[in-house]
Amino acid sequence: MNIISPKEEINRMVDGIHTILSLPEEQYNLLIQKMIPSDKTIESLRFYYLTDSCEVPTNPIQLGLEQEHDENQRYIGRSYYGGKNFSTHEILEYCQSMLNNYSTNSLEYSRISEILHTRDLTSFKSSYSSEKNINPMLLDKIFEILSSDDMLSRFLDYSNNTEIFAIDGKKIPISNYLEHLGKFFGNKDKDGNLSNSNRISSDFFIQDLEELKKRYLQIFDAINIDRYVNPSYTFSCGPNITDNIVRDGEEPHWEITPEIHETIFADMPQDLSLEEQAMYIYCKMCTIFSYDEGYMYRDKLRKVNYESTFSKEHLEGLKPGDKITCYDFSRIYAKLINGLDGDITAVMILEGGNEGHALAGFYTENVSAIVEAINVASDKDSTNDLMKAKNGISLKGIKTISDRLGIIEQAIDKVYPQILGKQPKSIKEYIQELKKIHQEQDVPNDVFLKLQSLLEVMKANNISGNEFAQTLWGVSKTKYFGDTKLERAYLGELQKDENGSEGYKRHILLRQPKQEKSQNFSREVYLIDTDTLDLKTCYEEDIIARLNSGELIYESEKYKLPGIDKEVEE
Amino acid sequence: MTQLSELRLINDSNILYLKKINRNYKRNEIVKNILDDETCFFKMNKNDAYIILQDIGILSEQIDKIYQKLISSDEFYRLFKSKKIDLNDKDILIQYPIYDTDDLFKNKKVDKYNDESIQNTMELIPYKESFIKKVLNKLKEIFKI
Numbered sequence: 001m002n003i004i005s006p007k008e009e010i011n012r013m014v015d016g017i018h019t020i021l022s023l024p025e026e027q028y029n030l031l032i033q034k035m036i037p038s039d040k041t042i043e044s045l046r047f048y049y050l051t052d053s054c055e056v057p058t059n060p061i062q063l064g065l066e067q068e069h070d071e072n073q074r075y076i077g078r079s080y081y082g083g084k085n086f087s088t089h090e091i092l093e094y095c096q097s098m099l100n101n102y103s104t105n106s107l108e109y110s111r112i113s114e115i116l117h118t119r120d121l122t123s124f125k126s127s128y129s130s131e132k133n134i135n136p137m138l139l140d141k142i143f144e145i146l147s148s149d150d151m152l153s154r155f156l157d158y159s160n161n162t163e164i165f166a167i168d169g170k171k172i173p174i175s176n177y178l179e180h181l182g183k184f185f186g187n188k189d190k191d192g193n194l195s196n197s198n199r200i201s202s203d204f205f206i207q208d209l210e211e212l213k214k215r216y217l218q219i220f221d222a223i224n225i226d227r228y229v230n231p232s233y234t235f236s237c238g239p240n241i242t243d244n245i246v247r248d249g250e251e252p253h254w255e256i257t258p259e260i261h262e263t264i265f266a267d268m269p270q271d272l273s274l275e276e277q278a279m280y281i282y283c284k285m286c287t288i289f290s291y292d293e294g295y296m297y298r299d300k301l302r303k304v305n306y307e308s309t310f311s312k313e314h315l316e317g318l319k320p321g322d323k324i325t326c327y328d329f330s331r332i333y334a335k336l337i338n339g340l341d342g343d344i345t346a347v348m349i350l351e352g353g354n355e356g357h358a359l360a361g362f363y364t365e366n367v368s369a370i371v372e373a374i375n376v377a378s379d380k381d382s383t384n385d386l387m388k389a390k391n392g393i394s395l396k397g398i399k400t401i402s403d404r405l406g407i408i409e410q411a412i413d414k415v416y417p418q419i420l421g422k423q424p425k426s427i428k429e430y431i432q433e434l435k436k437i438h439q440e441q442d443v444p445n446d447v448f449l450k451l452q453s454l455l456e457v458m459k460a461n462n463i464s465g466n467e468f469a470q471t472l473w474g475v476s477k478t479k480y481f482g483d484t485k486l487e488r489a490y491l492g493e494l495q496k497d498e499n500g501s502e503g504y505k506r507h508i509l510l511r512q513p514k515q516e517k518s519q520n521f522s523r524e525v526y527l528i529d530t531d532t533l534d535l536k537t538c539y540e541e542d543i544i545a546r547l548n549s550g551e552l553i554y555e556s557e558k559y560k561l562p563g564i565d566k567e568v569e570e
Numbered sequence: 571m572t573q574l575s576e577l578r579l580i581n582d583s584n585i586l587y588l589k590k591i592n593r594n595y596k597r598n599e600i601v602k603n604i605l606d607d608e609t610c611f612f613k614m615n616k617n618d619a620y621i622i623l624q625d626i627g628i629l630s631e632q633i634d635k636i637y638q639k640l641i642s643s644d645e646f647y648r649l650f651k652s653k654k655i656d657l658n659d660k661d662i663l664i665q666y667p668i669y670d671t672d673d674l675f676k677n678k679k680v681d682k683y684n685d686e687s688i689q690n691t692m693e694l695i696p697y698k699e700s701f702i703k704k705v706l707n708k709l710k711e712i713f714k715i
Contacts, residue, residue: 387606388606394607425603426613426661427604427607427610427613427614427661428613428614428661430600430603430604431604431614431618431621431622433600434597434600434601434604434621434622434625435621437596437597437600439597439625440588440593440594440597443588443591443593444591446587446591449587449590449591450583450587452590453583453584453586453587453590454579454580454583456583456586457579457582457583457586458579461579463579471576471579474576475576475579475580475583477629477632478580478626478627478628478629478632479627479628479629480580480583480584480627
């Protein structure tokens with residue numbers, strides 16, 4: 001609602017309020033009607049002057065409460081802009097302070113009282129109750145808790161005071177209270193303060209609001225209310241803005257195979273809490289499935305589970321021991337968790353706009369966490385939990401969003417050894433184990449096989465190109481190739497595409513310097529494609545011939561192998 | 571690629587090589603399990619770290635340099651900031667002090683700003699035109715350049 005004052009007399013706030021107080025009866029009654037919150041809208045007050053900028057200056061000038069549409073629904077406002085905006089709370093707070101300026105039987109006093117009443121606690125409760133379809137008695141109880149230290153202390157000891165907080169004679173869970181408390185006041189910011197931009201703080205004027213907030217903060221600190229104040233807790237949004245959350249029932253129905261069900265649940269203790277069950281299922285899944293490394297070659301292999309696409313046929317064919325992708329793991333995990341009895345919910349999180357990776361998330365009343373058994377960021381951790389669980393190593397794929405009491409860690413500590421049949425090993429234990437094993441002696445130094453092994457590992461870790469070249473150089477400085485000091489050079493192989501344009505493919509040429517010469521005095525060399533990491537063995541004369549033909553060129557004069565040059569002839 | 575990643579790579583390659591030639595790779599598998607823990611070198615003493623680096627195949631003359639990098643304070647702070655190191659973890663043998671940046675300068679006294687104090691602390695040297703510049707300017711005046 002726009003309140004238009006003629007010109008600045010004192011300041012925008014005071015002038016606006018004075019204008020309201022001097023409105024004609026009809027306009028004032030309309031304003032009061034609009035101030036009362038409805039189910040759908042809560043009006044704000046905006047104060048403008050006639051001298052403020054507007055977008056439709058040709059429309060007629062209006063003073064007081066600006067009417068926006070005429071009887072023919074034609075827009076007759078002026079669309080003012082600029083000037084400071086005040087929240088309803090600020091305006092009403094100022095109105096409250098003005099009461100002392102007027103006698104109690106004056107028109108101004110009456111109007112101010114009436115305006116304050118449109119946005120007081122009673123109005124808030126009525127509006128909230130109507131909008132959310134909540135029992136008004138529950139709201140009364142909530143504000144009783146927030147207004148009384150005695151009630152607050154009883155609330156903080158809820159389990160021993162359930163009768164006090166029963167509604168209509170029925171005991172209700174504390175979560176019913178926490179849900180609404182969280183909606184009223186929200187989360188703390190990084191400085192530990194509550195926001196002033198939520199509805200109760202900005203659209204209403206409630207006496208002693210700060211006292212109510214202080215008591216709320218006591219509840220916030222004592223009881224885990226995160227579920228009701230943190231959107232990430234219930235995965236209203238993913239960790240990243242482009243993530244897509246898939247909830248139970250949003251994909252077509254499918255059934256987990258009985259074999260998987262049996263393998264996971266057969267030995268699960270019956271007395272586990274919900275969080276312990278969630279961790280048990282996660283750990284167990286990590287032991288019974290392996291990672292499908294074919295996913296590394298997904299651009300060459302077209303398999304349905306190498307993408308986020310749902311496939312009932314694929315999922316219902318999975319069995320324990322199968323190789324799976326992140327999509328499979330997340331779907332199976334979410335389905336198993338959502339099948340548990342109790343207040344626990346799981347979702348699948350598809351990361352990124354291209355849904356190139358999948359995680360799962362779950363939450364209970366006490367905790368919210370993300371589980372990522374298969375991680376893509378190999379620079380952070382080169383092994384995933386599927387490998388770790390099979391070797392009894394501490395799992396790293398569980399990330400908590402909210403866990404005030406450390407429940408997740410305790411749950412893992414309890415269930416993981418049960419699944420492994422032993423405790424996960426510490427570094428100290430591994431070292432003790434290492435010292436008991438003798439080092440292998442007289443291990444042959446087959447450079448070709450070592451090179452082959454190194455290239456396979458690099459391929460598995462998606463290392464190629466210049467990073468491969470640098471890594472190879474770093475490895476060659478260690479004892480990996482024994483005492484052999486490999487000589488290296490960089491070659492470019494001429495390539496022509498369909499359009500005839502030329503380019504060069506990079507290769508690394510390696511040679512063992514002390515290798516005995518073959519019968520025709522041409523030594524064996526290794527040629528590695530830095531992009532595909534394909535390894536070929538050939539002879540020096542082959543390279544010389546290709547250099548002569550121009551098919552290969554040296555990348556620089558600095559890195560050439562002596563004896564291998566297009567000018568050299570045997 | 572990080573130092574630790576490179577060590578893992580070499581060790582994995584060793585495992586694969588030993589498998590190909592049908593030799594025992596148990597030691598390397600244990601080393602693999604150790605290296606899986608990004609904080610492993612902070613959880614072992616120097617002698618044990620040297621044994622592991624030798625097992626991986628690092629040259630003797632390079633071991634100390636690589637070891638120092640693996641347990642550097644930079645690496646410690648990086649792991650701490652990414653919440654991979656828990657200061658209460660009893661397994662952590664090598665630790666560096668963690669400072670709260672708010673505490674670092676809490677005792678520093680800052681004088682209230684005023685012109686006088688600024689002038690007293692700053693040495694203002696007035697600009698003096700050099701003799702040669704004066705001569706050049708005079709010449710310009712004379713010849714009306």
